[in-house]
Amino acid sequence: MKILQTIIILFITISSFAQSNYDDSKISNKTKKEVKKIEKVNELMSSAVYSSGMRPKQWGNFETLKETATESELIELTNHPNGVVRSYSFWALSYNKNVDLFKIVKNHLNDDELISTQFGCIGGQEKVGDFYIQVLTPQYVDLDSKKLNKQQFRELDSLLVYTNNNLNAKYGAIQRIESSESNYGKIKELYLEKNDQSALVKLAKYNKVEDIELILNNREQDNSEEGGFFHTYKAISNFPNSKFFPFLKSQLQKTLDNTHYSNEWTQLYRAIASYKNEDAKNQLLIPFTQVEHKNIRKYHLNMIFSALNEFQSNSYDELLWKLWQEENKISPKVFEYLSSLNSNKAFELTKKSMQNPNELDIANFSFDNFEETKSLNEQMLDLIINKDRDFGLQLIRENIKKSNVHNFPLYATKASEIKDKSFVKPLIEILETEWNAHIYLSATKALISYDNQDINKQILNARRKNENLRKDWGGKAFDKLLAENGIE
Known part of the structure; x- marks a missing residue:
């Protein structure tokens, strides 16, 4: 009963903030003039764009809009027919700590108009509703903008999951929402009815035997023989059941032809590494000897090393030593781990690595500690100086x-x-x-x-x-x- 009440409340909330019609009469002629300039360029741009870091005229238009438009005008402009105008208006409002920005975001969960964007060197397209959410996300878009708190983000995630919308933010919301039995039915519904691949990945976290066939039979549209399993591999990483392993072994064999590489392999190696056993180790060893093309082999080994950084296990110690000793691949996390296993061996490899630091393949993955103040090279050099000062100098x-x-x-x-x-x-x-x-x-x-x-x-x-x-x-x-x- 509580589950049903929660869902009803969520639907009432989203319908209460259904997007209103734009009222042009509420906008002054002075502000309309600036709005037309933004419409003419029709691109959402940051203060410095392209490799030259130039300041675009559109940024000047945005700054003038901030100075010219009143708070009430900016709120009205978040419903303007033009998506770029809506986005800049919301961005301008984000500096106002007194405006209920969360209410506006909830009003735009179905605002999936694609607009052109240029932030620095990166150009692309963004859905307006996604941009609204990004503005209010800590460490995104503009550090001076007002940000949502944890409670608001939890509510937003629930709204994204439980309401019908096409925002890209829904993918992250599905992954973040609590893996509770009360949410299981909705997650499964999203996959079965919408073929939502992120829902399949989340579903795997429940580790339910009844979902094994769903995961094994999943395939995204792809023209290559071994492709179309990106989210299948991700799901298996969350649910390393023995019934998936023959499939992974078969897929690995299809990658060893020396003719191409695919980013899907990153998830394939993650899926294999998630098993953390001897069989998985033996599969991860195969590309070392069976991929002959130098560049393709490098892609394989980079992906394997990335997977081993994430799925640490003593079953993979041999692989980690091999990657450091023979391939010069190391990361701060692996360096610390191997040093704790065998300090003397790590010291000898450190001396060898630091004699040719330009050739050291230092991997810093997103799951390493960003708060680490010392680089790997500095950690290695400090170790050498402490153990053999003359050699260090x-x-x-x-x-x-x-x-x-x-x-x-x-x-x-x-x-x-x-x-x-x-x-x-x-x-x-x-x-x-x-x-x-x-x-x-x-x-x-x-x-x-x-x-x-x-x-x-x-x-x-x-x-x-x-x-x-x-x-x-x-x-x-x-x-x-x-x-x-x-x-x-």
Whole structure:
């Protein structure tokens, strides 16, 4: 009875906020003028777009709309016939902490008009209702916009799941909604009646034997022999039942032809890895030897390593050591794990890896800890310095000379922290020959940290020798560094 009451309340809520008709008479002529400018461009754009980072005129139109339109006008404009106007109007309202934005979002759960978007270098299309939700999602679109709280998001997820809508946000809502028996019937209905693939993935989390055949018989439209199972694999990852394993083994064999690769394989390897046993390990070992094409093999191994980062098990220890030792594939999570298993072996591999850091295939996956303050290279270097300081100092000297632009700042920073005199010569040599501003500026900061007059004179001599230190933005930044530290 409680379940039925909840559903009824949800339907009443969504119908109560059915989208109203736009009333043009409520908009002043001054605001209409700005609205027409936005309509003419008809694209939702951020403040900096394309690879050049240019500021588009449309952003100026948006800012003028924010300044010109009143609160009541912006609320009315969220029902404007043009989707881009609706989106900018809602965005403008999101800065107003007193407006009931949640009510407006609920009013637009069926607002699935596609609009063109350009945010930075990324262009595409977005449904208006999805954009409304993104504006109110923490860490999305605009950090200054008002955001929904946890309770509101839970209600929004329920509305997205239990009401008829075509928003892309529904996919995430289905995955987030509680896996309770009260929700099971609705989830299954979405799959059986709408063929909602996200519902199949959620259904698998219930681990019900009665759903095994549904999962095995699922296939999305795809022209390739082994394709069309993206969500099937995802579902199996949530429900690694032994009855699925023969299917996974058969599918894996279809990927080993050396002619192509597919992003679906990422989910195939996740599904296999989710079993966390010896049989799964043996299947994950197959691509190491049976895929001969170098580039295709790399795709396979990258996907396997990604899966092993997510589905950690001591059954996969052999694979993780193999990937690090033979393929140079490592991640912060795996490094920490393997170091705890065998610190001596990890130390020896760390020394080998750090002798050629530019070749290290460092994988940082979304499920790693973003709050980690040290990079993997820094963790490795610290381990070496703690266990073998002389070798660590030697590594820093060598990598000052040969590191690429991505790795060099680490060694320059370590040089400034340790301030060993043996670092001065290779750092000065960088200043005398380097063209890349990011590298020579890092080297300059490291040398300045020594606070030594003789070193400062060598920095000035390097500027005379290397014309790269005197031109373009790098030259200006170099001069500024010297001026700030009184080096003349």
